[in-house]
Amino acid sequence: MEPLLDLPRPSPACTRCALRPACIAVGTRGVPDCPLDGLAHPYRRLARGERLFTAGDELGSVYLVREGALKTVTLARDGEEQVLAFHLPGEMMGLDAMATGRHRCDAVALGDTEVCELSFPALQARAAQRPILQAQLYRAIGLGANRDQEHVEMLIRRQASDRIALFLHGIAERTRPIGEAATQLTLPMSREDIARFLGLALETVSRGFTRLQDDGVIGVAGRHIDIRAPRELQRLARQA
Amino acid sequence: MEPLLDLPRPSPACTRCALRPACIAVGTRGVPDCPLDGLAHPYRRLARGERLFTAGDELGSVYLVREGALKTVTLARDGEEQVLAFHLPGEMMGLDAMATGRHRCDAVALGDTEVCELSFPALQARAAQRPILQAQLYRAIGLGANRDQEHVEMLIRRQASDRIALFLHGIAERTRPIGEAATQLTLPMSREDIARFLGLALETVSRGFTRLQDDGVIGVAGRHIDIRAPRELQRLARQA
DNA sequence: CGGCGCCTTGACTGGCTTCAAAATGCGTGG
């Protein structure tokens, strides 16, 4: 995976940052020329359940997830949550407001989370002057759209087992430390969140996990997943 | 709905164009200053079933639908089609390749169709120089993302009837001539396409339409739909 | 007028949802 966006001013805190490679990739390791210099707010920390933004809020910033994870949700009339997306470290979020200028959903931290906040107007202005940054911005937007498309490809499957396999495969791909897909992962979200993401009952998700375990594809210990047969999981996810 | 993008050089052909209002909105009615002057290829016409682009193609152009309609599809391993989106007059398409530079899906004309083709690199370059055009481009991208989100909100519903109501409501909203939602519409796609868009069996879609007709919400005559109780349809689509 | 897609309708089966309860994990406070 190539870097997403340049980091703001490299600092000790950036060492752990998922986006660190980006700084090097663009050759802006030195502070003076960092394309995002001055754009970033201080890192923002959220506790589990805290909201980063809410539907109706004006689009002021975009966010890069540094640590933890978030979900974006819409609230149906009856109060039920629909989970639109999960946002993992290194991913950009907040661009759902691009068309109207206002967010269409709520962003909720799934655990203790840290994000890098960038002023969107400033980012746009800077991008207009720097073609490389502009290209990276288009690319970040495109990656978000691709994740949405993958979500659709899960939901369009009619078998619950297919959706679950696709989900796990996708999370493993996105969680990979570098290069390979992860084989050990700790899901940041609950079974209920997964269910509301996949359009299933939470019991169905639980049973699906158990089934994959019985088939020897994965090991399940609560939210800790051990992918024992990556090829088989990929096969389940690809074909169907 | 505000205009999406400026038209290329106003011409007699543009009179019927769904995007016509845009030229006026931006105050570029006169030919000399039209922001898209020189970017557009000649209008491209497609017959039913013809492909505008195919998965793997390089992103060279974006397209504005002028007449007719298209679907974007992915082909599963077993040859089954998944319908990712429908593209109606006035809508932009082709931006699914923004992240990788290559299209992720095929675009197929649903009937006789005409599109306006814009060179994407040229559009980007022009947008970088004209803030208004840039803003419109961001907005067009955002609108596409919003439609994807609406698709997810359909698919995440577990009741077939909910998905169908949402689908019809959404098409009516997008088909509106101006201001109000349309109450009479002729669907450009088959029941099978709808089924593959909603993740249902085509028989289930057919039964859903019949059910809505029996309930007095719509009138069905093949692909011609008469929305008899718009409020009720909206209620079904909103709550659920 | 005939053929061929497309759409509708019917009957049956299977998988998912729902309701219910038990088990596990986890944070808190004693």
Added chain:
DNA sequence: CCACGCATTTTGAAGCCAGTCAAGGCGCCG
């Protein structure tokens, strides 16, 4: 450190909805 209480997850049983298979009707185009 342990005990408690709550949230989360798993498991079980029953009913219903949607998928599948099959047949019939409609409209369109040659």
